[in-house]
Amino acid sequence: RQAQIGVTGLAVMGRNLARNFARHGHTVAVHNRTATRTRELVAEFGHEGDFVPAESARDFVAALERPRRLVIMVKAGAPTDAVIDEFAPLLEPGDMIMDGGNAHFEDTRRREAALRERGLHFVGCGISGGEEGALLGPSIMPGGSAESYRALGPLLESISAKVDGEPCCAHIGPDGAGHFVKMVHNGIEYADMQLIAESYDLLRRVAGYAPDRIADIFRKWNTGRLDSYLIEITAEVLAHNDAATGGPFVDIVADRAEQKGTGRWTVQTALDLGVPVSGIAEAVFARSLSGHNELRAAARELPGPERPELHPDDAARFTENVEQALYASKIVAYAQGWHLIQAGSKEYGWDIDRASVAAIWRGGCIIRARFLDEIRAAYGGERAPVTLLADPGFAEALRAAQNAWRHVVATATELGVPAPGFSAALAYYDALRAGRLPASLVQGLRDYFGAHTYERTDRDGSFHTLWGDDRGERPA
Ligand code: 6PG
Numbered sequence: 012r013q014a015q016i017g018v019t020g021l022a023v024m025g026r027n028l029a030r031n032f033a034r035h036g037h038t039v040a041v042h043n044r045t046a047t048r049t050r051e052l053v054a055e056f057g058h059e060g061d062f063v064p065a066e067s068a069r070d071f072v073a074a075l076e077r078p079r080r081l082v083i084m085v086k087a088g089a090p091t092d093a094v095i096d097e098f099a100p101l102l103e104p105g106d107m108i109m110d111g112g113n114a115h116f117e118d119t120r121r122r123e124a125a126l127r128e129r130g131l132h133f134v135g136c137g138i139s140g141g142e143e144g145a146l147l148g149p150s151i152m153p154g155g156s157a158e159s160y161r162a163l164g165p166l167l168e169s170i171s172a173k174v175d176g177e178p179c180c181a182h183i184g185p186d187g188a189g190h191f192v193k194m195v196h197n198g199i200e201y202a203d204m205q206l207i208a209e210s211y212d213l214l215r216r217v218a219g220y221a222p223d224r225i226a227d228i229f230r231k232w233n234t235g236r237l238d239s240y241l242i243e244i245t246a247e248v249l250a251h252n253d254a255a256t257g258g259p260f261v262d263i264v265a266d267r268a269e270q271k272g273t274g275r276w277t278v279q280t281a282l283d284l285g286v287p288v289s290g291i292a293e294a295v296f297a298r299s300l301s302g303h304n305e306l307r308a309a310a311r312e313l314p315g316p317e318r319p320e321l322h323p324d325d326a327a328r329f330t331e332n333v334e335q336a337l338y339a340s341k342i343v344a345y346a347q348g349w350h351l352i353q354a355g356s357k358e359y360g361w362d363i364d365r366a367s368v369a370a371i372w373r374g375g376c377i378i379r380a381r382f383l384d385e386i387r388a389a390y391g392g393e394r395a396p397v398t399l400l401a402d403p404g405f406a407e408a409l410r411a412a413q414n415a416w417r418h419v420v421a422t423a424t425e426l427g428v429p430a431p432g433f434s435a436a437l438a439y440y441d442a443l444r445a446g447r448l449p450a451s452l453v454q455g456l457r458d459y460f461g462a463h464t465y466e467r468t469d470r471d472g473s474f475h476t477l478w479g480d481d482r483g484e485r486p487a
Contacts, residue, residue: 013076014040014063016166018084019094021048025084026056027145028111028138031170033060040064042071072101079106080163087112095122095133104130107159111138113273116187116194116280119154120359123186132159135186137193139376140172148172150376151180152196152368154189172375179371184361191280191355192368195348198277198291200241200377201270202344205294205432207245210337211261213419216428218326218333222259226250232334236408237341239380268298277351284354289439290344293431315427329422335415340436342409345386346399347439366390400443409440462487 017040018029025043029052032039038061043049046066053064065071075081079102083094091110098108108131110119119135126133137152138145151171153160160182171180183189207229214225226249233242251260274295281288300306321329349365356363369387373379389395389402396402400409420437423430442448457463464473464487473487 012038012061012063014038014061014074015076016040016080016082017042017065017071017075018082019043019068019071019098020084021052022084023142024111024138024145025082026052027142028082028084028149028170029062030056030059031146031148032166033062035169036060037166037169038063040071040074042066042068068097068101072098077103077106078162079103080109080166081107082109082111084111087114087118091118092122095126099126099129099131102131105132107132107134107155107163109134109136109153109155109163110190111136113137113193113197113271114190115276116154116191116355119187119190123155132156133186134159134163135190136167137183137189137196139193139196139372139378141377144172144375148179148375150196150371150374150379152183152189152192152371153180154183154185154187154191156185157182171371172379174370174374177370179373179375181364181367181371183368184356184363186361187359188356188361188363191359191361192352192363194273194276194280195351195355196372196376196378197273198281198288198294198351199344199348201274201277201294201298202291202348202432203239203241203341203378205297206290206337206340206344206436207241208297209423209430209432210333211245211249213333213423213428213430214330217321217422217426218329219320220326220330222249222261228330232337235334236382237334237338237380239382240377241380267302267304269302270295270298274298277348280355281347281351284351284358286347286351286354287439288347288351289435290340290347290432293435294344297429297431316425329419332415332419335412336419336433339409339412339416339440340433341382342399342405343436343439344432345382346405349386349390349399364390365395398443400440413440 015037016032018025019042021041021043029039029041040063041049041052042065049064053062063074065074085091085094091112091114114135123133132155134153134155138149140149148171151167153167164182168178168180171178183192211225214220226246229242229246249261253260253263256263278288278292278295352363352365366387369383373383385404389399399405416437420430420434454465458465458475459478462475464475466473474484475487476482476484
């Protein structure tokens, strides 16, 4: 019998994705470099649907109906190239290879171009939702040709998460668009997590609350506008007690945050495209800083302010302010993420529908949140806002939050609690709304030491001042 789709690479993500296809009534060919994994999958989960196990690459390819749809779920980087090199010679024009790993979008562009030459479709596809999402319904962000989406889309939509009956899967755009958008998703994920971590830190160190109390606060926040998967699991993690010590789990975990690289890619790409993603960048740097043991040890004795705890009444008010600061900073992080999507779309000619990105992130993915309905609405209208901050709904939320937001950043600063995510977000907000920026002085300095020239506010053209001479100005 012929399989509609094949999955090669049966580590946990690949295995769960294959099971998800099978559970939705698709016949799935399964293959793994070491065949024991393939056999285990069929032995353990064969009853869930129709699997066609294949031990060799040739058998795997032969098991697929044409045009073939082949999903590779291996480690990003060299292993992905190796698997492509193994399968591409066995395929025929019109066949499709989908890469469901966290590949860098530039790699996806390169692979897509190379396979297109051979008449093959290469679909770089972002998949979010972790192990559980892969099995029960992830958010799916496929790139590649529109033609390949016509063949792959219905299968992917069938296994994706659904929100109000709509699949959390949509064709993002050609070549690397899907992996680009997945990368930005992860950058935003970093920012969300950093803002949550700062909120926790402030509630703990400024308001003086214990982790289980903070868990209750997050649980409550999760019933309001912050309703999201990450807020929900924050309450779970904070309420958890370590079995060995009996104390809060969060106190026993080493405070060094790791990263696999997608957040860093987001910032690197933003630097290349000239997009200020300061909130996301602070999140990446905060993780990086946390891992520098030696640096932290060397600075351990540096003085900070006296740190009195707040009065309980003030603590309650402070908690409300932190909610406002968190929400406002979150708006900024998403505004920066969407700006980057827009810039990438323009640079690479992808024509990404920004409302659709918000729509498919409402379910299945790590940053799924009620909030994304509003972003979808903001980009769904006649005229897209230049920045999310200027969307009337978000502008009003920022107006209402700004005093609380400033108070939280000021309190954190005064009491010596680092809040880089909150501060960077607020600085971005204030910089964008400023009538004049001191960039004029930066231009003056550049002109002074390097004759780099400047423009004027009152006339067109470029100018240079003769700093070493009579300080006369001349057109450059
Ligand atoms: C997802 C996640 C997933 C991965 C994170 C972890 O969307 O399902 O983002 O892709 O677990 O990227 O990334 P770090 O290890 O860099 O935190």
